[in-house]
Amino acid sequence: MLRTDRIVGGLxxxxxxxxxxxxxxxxxxxxxxxxxxxxxxxIICVVLALAGLGIMLKPDAEPHWPKASGFIEVGIGIVVFIxxxxxxPVLGFIIATCIAGGILAWRLGAPPVQAxxxxxxxxxxxxxxxxxxxxxxxxxxxxxx
Amino acid sequence: xxALSSLGDGFIVALxxxxxxxxxxxxxxxxxxxxxxxxxxxxxVAILIPLAFSLGLGATPALILLTSVYYGAMYGGRISxxxxxxxxxxPAMMTCLDGYPMARAGRAGEALAISGIASFVGAxxxxxxxxxxxxxxxxxxxxxxxxxxxxxxxxxxxxxxxVAASNQMKSLLATGFGLLIAMVGVDQQTGVTRFSFNNxxxxxxxxxxxxxxxxxxxxxxxxxxxxxxxGGMDTHSVPLGRTTVTKKDLVDTTPAMARxxxxxxxxxxxxxxxxxxxxxxxxxxxxxxxxxNKTFGKGDPRGVAAPEAGNNAxxxxxxxxxxxxxxxxxxTTAVLLSLLLAxxxxxxxxxxxxxxxxxxxxxxxxxxANIMLLALNLPLIKLFVKVLQVxxxxxxxxxxxxxxxxxxxxxxSTFDLLVMIAxxxxxxxxxxxxxxxxxxxxxxxxxxLMEANLxxxxxxxxxxxxxxxxxxxxIGIWLFAVAGFVAPIVLGRFxxxxxxQPFDGETLDTD
Amino acid sequence: MKHVNFAKAAVIIAGxxxxxxxxxxxxxxxxxxxxxxxxxxWDFTCRQVGKTLQxxxxxSGTMQVTNLTGGSGGVAFAQITNKRNEDNNVIVAASSxxxxxxxxxxxxxxxxxxxxxxxxxxxxxxxxxxxADSSVDTLPQLIDQVKAxxxxxxxxxxxxxxxxxxxxxxxxxxKAGVEDVRTVKYVAFEGGGEAITQLxxxxxxxxxxxxxxxxxxxxxxxxxxxxxxxxERMEGDFANFPTAKEQGIDAVGANxxxxxxxxxxxxxxxxxWAQNLKTLYDSPEWKQVMETNGIAPLDLSGEAFxxxxxASVDEIQTLSREIGLIK
Numbered sequence: 017m018l019r020t021d022r023i024v025g026g027l028x029x030x031x032x033x034x035x036x037x038x039x040x041x042x043x044x045x046x047x048x049x050x051x052x053x054x055x056x057x058x059i060i061c062v063v064l065a066l067a068g069l070g071i072m073l074k075p076d077a078e079p080h081w082p083k084a085s086g087f088i089e090v091g092i093g094i095v096v097f098i099x100x101x102x103x104x105p106v107l108g109f110i111i112a113t114c115i116a117g118g119i120l121a122w123r124l125g126a127p128p129v130q131a132x133x134x135x136x137x138x139x140x141x142x143x144x145x146x147x148x149x150x151x152x153x154x155x156x157x158x159x160x161x
Numbered sequence: 162x163x164a165l166s167s168l169g170d171g172f173i174v175a176l177x178x179x180x181x182x183x184x185x186x187x188x189x190x191x192x193x194x195x196x197x198x199x200x201x202x203x204x205x206v207a208i209l210i211p212l213a214f215s216l217g218l219g220a221t222p223a224l225i226l227l228t229s230v231y232y233g234a235m236y237g238g239r240i241s242x243x244x245x246x247x248x249x250x251x252p253a254m255m256t257c258l259d260g261y262p263m264a265r266a267g268r269a270g271e272a273l274a275i276s277g278i279a280s281f282v283g284a285x286x287x288x289x290x291x292x293x294x295x296x297x298x299x300x301x302x303x304x305x306x307x308x309x310x311x312x313x314x315x316x317x318x319x320x321x322x323x324v325a326a327s328n329q330m331k332s333l334l335a336t337g338f339g340l341l342i343a344m345v346g347v348d349q350q351t352g353v354t355r356f357s358f359n360n361x362x363x364x365x366x367x368x369x370x371x372x373x374x375x376x377x378x379x380x381x382x383x384x385x386x387x388x389x390x391x392g393g394m395d396t397h398s399v400p401l402g403r404t405t406v407t408k409k410d411l412v413d414t415t416p417a418m419a420r421x422x423x424x425x426x427x428x429x430x431x432x433x434x435x436x437x438x439x440x441x442x443x444x445x446x447x448x449x450x451x452x453x454n455k456t457f458g459k460g461d462p463r464g465v466a467a468p469e470a471g472n473n474a475x476x477x478x479x480x481x482x483x484x485x486x487x488x489x490x491x492x493t494t495a496v497l498l499s500l501l502l503a504x505x506x507x508x509x510x511x512x513x514x515x516x517x518x519x520x521x522x523x524x525x526x527x528x529x530a531n532i533m534l535l536a537l538n539l540p541l542i543k544l545f546v547k548v549l550q551v552x553x554x555x556x557x558x559x560x561x562x563x564x565x566x567x568x569x570x571x572x573x574s575t576f577d578l579l580v581m582i583a584x585x586x587x588x589x590x591x592x593x594x595x596x597x598x599x600x601x602x603x604x605x606x607x608x609x610l611m612e613a614n615l616x617x618x619x620x621x622x623x624x625x626x627x628x629x630x631x632x633x634x635x636i637g638i639w640l641f642a643v644a645g646f647v648a649p650i651v652l653g654r655f656x657x658x659x660x661x662q663p664f665d666g667e668t669l670d671t672d
Numbered sequence: 673m674k675h676v677n678f679a680k681a682a683v684i685i686a687g688x689x690x691x692x693x694x695x696x697x698x699x700x701x702x703x704x705x706x707x708x709x710x711x712x713x714w715d716f717t718c719r720q721v722g723k724t725l726q727x728x729x730x731x732s733g734t735m736q737v738t739n740l741t742g743g744s745g746g747v748a749f750a751q752i753t754n755k756r757n758e759d760n761n762v763i764v765a766a767s768s769x770x771x772x773x774x775x776x777x778x779x780x781x782x783x784x785x786x787x788x789x790x791x792x793x794x795x796x797x798x799x800x801x802x803x804a805d806s807s808v809d810t811l812p813q814l815i816d817q818v819k820a821x822x823x824x825x826x827x828x829x830x831x832x833x834x835x836x837x838x839x840x841x842x843x844x845x846x847k848a849g850v851e852d853v854r855t856v857k858y859v860a861f862e863g864g865g866e867a868i869t870q871l872x873x874x875x876x877x878x879x880x881x882x883x884x885x886x887x888x889x890x891x892x893x894x895x896x897x898x899x900x901x902x903x904e905r906m907e908g909d910f911a912n913f914p915t916a917k918e919q920g921i922d923a924v925g926a927n928x929x930x931x932x933x934x935x936x937x938x939x940x941x942x943x944x945w946a947q948n949l950k951t952l953y954d955s956p957e958w959k960q961v962m963e964t965n966g967i968a969p970l971d972l973s974g975e976a977f978x979x980x981x982x983a984s985v986d987e988i989q990t991l992s993r994e995i996g997l998i999k
Contacts, residue, residue: 021207024594029335035341035356042353045996047833047854049616050624053348053355056612060344064337070330079593093386094586097379097561101578104569113562119383120558126391131554138559142566145193152209152570153738196955211719211737306875347744349860352776352834352997361743361750361780432866487888488865496710502884503716509888571709572741611737617859621826621875662723 021075028068084160108157109147111134113139171521174527183218183226184526187532196241198378198560199567201250202234202436202476203492208571210500220504221519224528227500228480231493232284232530235436235476236538239469244269244548245560247378251369252436252472254602255444257377258324258587259457259464266460269403270548273542275414275462276469281535282418283470287426287477288527288633295513298430298478299364303576305431308629309615311430312638314611317438319646321446321600324436329650331596339604342367349614357597362576371568371581371607376598379566379585380531384592385557404542414466417447424473429478435491437462437606441599443471449645477527484520511593543647697760702727702735704931705764707748710742711949714765720965721765721793721949724957730948740797744771746779752934758939762824763790763931768836770932771981775988776834776998787932788942791949791973794842796882796899798840798925799913803871804894811899812921814878815848822855828876830864830885834997837864840901840925840993841880854995871895874883882927883910884966901925906968928970930977946974 082090100116107115118135122128127145146152171379195440206227215225238253243260256276263272290298305313321332345356345367355361424446425439447467448457457464479490487508489495501508506516513520546555568577588598615629622628630636680759702725704718715737723733740748748764756762764787769773774784782806800811810815818825829837838860842853859876861867864885871879872894879886879895887897899916900906903924906913916923935944950973952958961967972980 020594024334024596028337030549032337033340037265038356042355045353046655046836047351047353047858047995047997049350049620051619053353055352057341057344057355059338060340064341067334068444071328071334074328074330076328076331076595079595081593082387086391089386089389090383090589094582095385097565097585098579098581100565101575101582104565104578105575109566113566117558117562120386120561121554123389124385124551124554124557125469132283134558135553136271138562141559142562143184145197146566150190150194151212151565152208153573153662153736154566155571169936204710207715210710214719214723290863303869303873306870306873349832359780361746364743364778365741397839432862432869449766486865486869487885488869489863495863499712499716503965505966507888507891510892512893513886515891571739573739574747576742576747613860613862617861617875620857620859623823641751 019075020078020081022072024076025068025070025072029065032065032068035064036061089123093120096120096123104155106157107155108159109154110139110143111157111159112155113142146158162350162431163254163340167517167521168292168525170518172526172528174522175225175525180222180225180526181524181529182220183222184229184530185533186535187226187229188233189350189594190532191230191235191532192237192240192537194230195234195237195239195253196249197237197563197567198241198247198249199370199374199564200571201238201492202231202252203496204571205234205369206230206493207496210411212498213500217498220506220521221312221517223498223500223528224497224519224523224586228523228527229530229533231497232473232476232495233534235284235473236277236280236534238472239465240273240281240545240652243272243276243465243628245381245556247381247560248346248373251373251602251606252440253468254373254377254437254466254474254599255440255468255471258444258468258599259459262458262460263462263465264549267402268460271406271462271540272460272465273407273545274404274539275410276465277538277542278411279414279418279421279466279469280473280538281531283422283425283473283475284477284527284531284534287424287474288524288531290426291477291480291524291527295481295485297463299510302430302486304604304632304634306632307621308631309638310431310614311618311629312609312635312642314607314614316638316642316646317441317603317607318323318611320449321603322646322650323600324445324597328595331594332600335591335596335598335600336604339383339607340599342372342601342605343608344612349613350620360533362574363435364593367580367605368572368577369602370571371577372584372605373602374564374568375581375584376588376591376601378560379582380588380592380598382561383585385553387589391485394522404546414463417451417463417467418470420450421447421467421470422474425474426478428583429490430472430481430489432482432486432488435494436472437480437602439475439478440468441603442470443472480527484512484523485510485601490637491666507531509665567665598612654664676889697938697944699731699761699941699944701733701761702731703738703801704735704763705738705740705752705762707740707742707770708766711737713929714745715739717765717767717793717931720961721931721952724952724961725948725953727957728917728952728955730951734904740747741790744773744778746773749779749782754933757934757936759934760937763933763945765929766932767926767929768984769831771984772834772836772839772988775985776992784981784985786935788935789978790931790933790942790945791953791955791977792928792930792970792980793949793958794967795926795928795970796884797799797906797964797968798837799879799881799883799884799886799897799910800841800844800899800901800916801868801871801881801895801897801943802877803874803881804896806877806896807829808878808898809896811914811916812848812922815845815850815921815994818845818856819850822850823857825878826859826876827878827880828859828861828867828870829880830867831862832860833858834992835860836925836927837880837882838925838986839991842995843925843987844901844916844921844923845960846991846994847923849855853991868895883968887966902968922970926968926970928980929967930972943974946977949973984995 117138122131238249242256246261421443428439706715864881
């Protein structure tokens with residue numbers, strides 16, 4: 017039976033092999049210490065591969081995967097986060113945070129109106145603490161905040 | 162005693178109205194900064210340096226403000242660890258392991274109280290250590306060459322097996338993963354870049370803050386998203402419980418605090434990983450010594466007391482090499498050091514003679530800040546636990562946004578945010594798969610240092626590997642690591658003497 | 673971007689009416705980019721200069737400091753060249769480390785002539801030191817040891833291999849006549865302080881770093897400074913120590929601090945910034961900042977600074993090629 021852990025172990029081995037290959041591509045300059053920049057990463061990759069092998073041979077019980085709806089919610093979360101990261105410098109902190117915070121609150125089960133209020137509240141609260149109290153430079157948008 | 166009279170002079174400096182006020186402000190800001198994921202002590206102190214300058218503070222008041230922030234952040238980090246399972250800063254990572262299970266069992270208030278007291282104990286005795294032992298401790302730090310540091314980091318990794326996870330192979334996988342992350346960026350010893358994929362953003366490596374916030378904070382948000390509106394995990398159902406410590410718990414945790422203070426303080430004195438190493442070793446050693454009934458990781462008060470006493474003691478210990486050698490023992494002391502230099506105070510062997518008013522004023526301020534923090538933190542527990550009554554649908558978006566702002570406000574980099582999101586997804590998957598997150602962070606924090614010290618030693622010895630075990634100290638650390646941690650695991654497996662593993666995949670996952 | 677248009681108009685008018693006359697360029701909100709996290713050297717440079725410019729009334733309002741971390745300054749460099757090439761109001765903190773990375777091609781696609789080098793605000797000179805109980809007393813003695821057996825002397829510094837502390841030693845060794853500088857042993861530590869600690873612990877034999885890093889240990893007598901890599905004797909605490917030049921080795925290593933601006937900035941804006949940094953440098957207020965922070969003099973602005981950076985990039989490139997760090 018194909019268990020999730022067997023896939024995880026296999027993936028770990030693949031990652032290890034990939035990084036060993038990347039390690040061989042490192043060009044060593046004329047000056048190098050006795051050990052060089054390659055040895056340690058290779059040791060790590062071997063450890064990683066051994067761990068992967070161990071997990072493949074002795075997998076744990078199956079994890080509790082969510083239903084499809086759970087995956088969709090996580091997917092929405094990822095999209096919101098990426099959009100937030102990209103739009104932060106464009107829209108400015110307050111607007112971007114109102115939107116992202118609002119959508120997250122809504123997806124976590126708040127009614128739309130409350131979610132929107134939560135988004136605004138979170139944005140203003142963070143702005144007060146981080147910008148006004150701590151003096152951090154937050155992203156400035158077209159409206160100056 | 163000379164030290165005591167100097168300390169008395171220090172109290173005269175520190176007990177002015179202005180300085181007391183600054184200490185109070187610093188403690189409050191520090192606690193907040195520590196509790197917010199994404200802002201830790203080092204960048205918390207860094208972002209307040211301009212404030213100190215713009216207020217036109219002199220050397221001593223500026224130091225009092227910023228070290229209060231430093232100690233405050235060490236206290237604050239535990240709050241989000243216990244209440245949300247999200248470490249507020251990297252040294253508070255270990256406090257999640259038992260603090261969050263305690264909170265889930267309705268003992269959040271107790272966990273906060275015990276950890277608050279442990280923080281006080283750790284910081285209090287570490288500050289005394291600073292008063293009496295600073296010169297001798299400098300000699301200890303000088304015993305540590307690259308070979309000894311390498312052995313020390315090997316010890317830290319050897320203890321990982323005891324941290325968590327029913328499956329040791331998964332701990333090993335997590336360690337390897339963390340170490341691999343640490344390899345990204347310019348290699349100090351040759352100047353070549355590794356695993357940067359020609360992306361300039363990777364040249365400096367991956368900031369551990371980005372990793373820790375992604376792995377812990379964002380993955381927590383993903384878990385709540387997965388369960389939508391938190392059916393079955395509604396926080397309202399968790400009773401808040403008492404907010405004071407029982408006498409029994411206090412008695413039970415006292416030995417843990419005492420041992421952890423010593424371990425943490427020594428880890429802090431050694432320039433390197435500072436408080437994170439301190440809390441990590443304090444926890445793993447305490448578990449080794451006193452986890453007879455396998456209660457660690459399930460909400461054992463000693464598992465909360467140990468790392469908090471350890472990291473606060475390390476915070477005090479890290480001031481020793483900073484003041485006496487000008488060598489930062491941690492990220493935060495590196496920032497404090499740059500402040501000292503900017504104030505025209507040269508740290509180093511002569512600091513205690515040349516600027517006694519600054520040093521002793523600072524040490525007195527540490528005592529005052531520590532007492533203030535205890536006084537501030539215990540009554541406020543009633544307020545802190547209220548966080549648990551905020552519905553997750555409002556709390557988690559706030560946590561997510563704070564994480565983003567913390568990282569963006571410091572680095573101004575969208576790329577860092579994207580890396581953080583990637584680690585959030587990885588953290589979520591790893592939690593599902595029962596792969597522990599703590600070894601990843603340890604790998605990221607210590608991986609580079611471990612490799613660097615190995616290669617430094619081999620450079621100095623022209624490639625002679627025996628140089629690694631050329632001193633009694635190095636041999637001692639290696640023996641301790643092998644006999645205390647590696648051998649039991651290997652032999653245990655070989656002879657099958659281990660009692661059968663309890664059949665619960667119980668981890669940090671909130672399922 | 674109203675003020676940019678105004679500036680362009682001013683260029684035209686100036687060109688028509690008063691050739692060569694200084695035209696008042698009036699920046700709007702000024703910004704200083706520190707290509708590192710708060711608390712570091714570049715951040716400090718931005719904040720100190722911003723504050724002093726404001727105190728002197730050279731800029732209106734405060735100068736905003738933006739931290740833009742990544743790639744050892746590479747991210748900020750790319751941001752300026754790609755996105756803000758015409759911005760007249762922004763300057764970026766830089767140092768020898770910036771020149772080193774540019775010389776070694778560590779900013780992908782970045783070269784030093786893509787930006788305008790505005791001026792320096794001081795320097796930190798390099799030193800070579802040994803432990804107080806070392807049998808070595810002068811720089812030539814140390815060099816002789818290196819020549820006789822390169823593996824007997826391990827230099828330690830706070831920068832990576834190929835970084836500034838390392839290059840200083842190599843440049844010095846080369847000028848002292850060491851045939852193959854690649855044999856010189858260098859161990860990289862996390863910072864100057866850590867390197868000095870290892871010198872005291874006896875793990876390594878010599879220290880290469882900046883004067884300011886070593887000050888505390890020089891005062892206490894724990895380390896012995898063999899040479900200061902400055903063009904002439906320094907003032908203050910380091911006045912007692914000979915320069916390398918005095919000992920017959922013509923090596924200078926200045927870790928300068930300064931600024932660059934976008935390559936497409938207007939001539940008026942460039943002159944404005946160069947002039948203002950010069951005024952700042954000459955002011956008693958800045959002298960005070962230099963003194964409290966142990967910054968040594970290095971007074972270059974405008975074209976002179978541009979040439980200085982070009983020369984230092986050239987030298988670093990040659991050296992890096994020789995040791996095989998670049999091709």
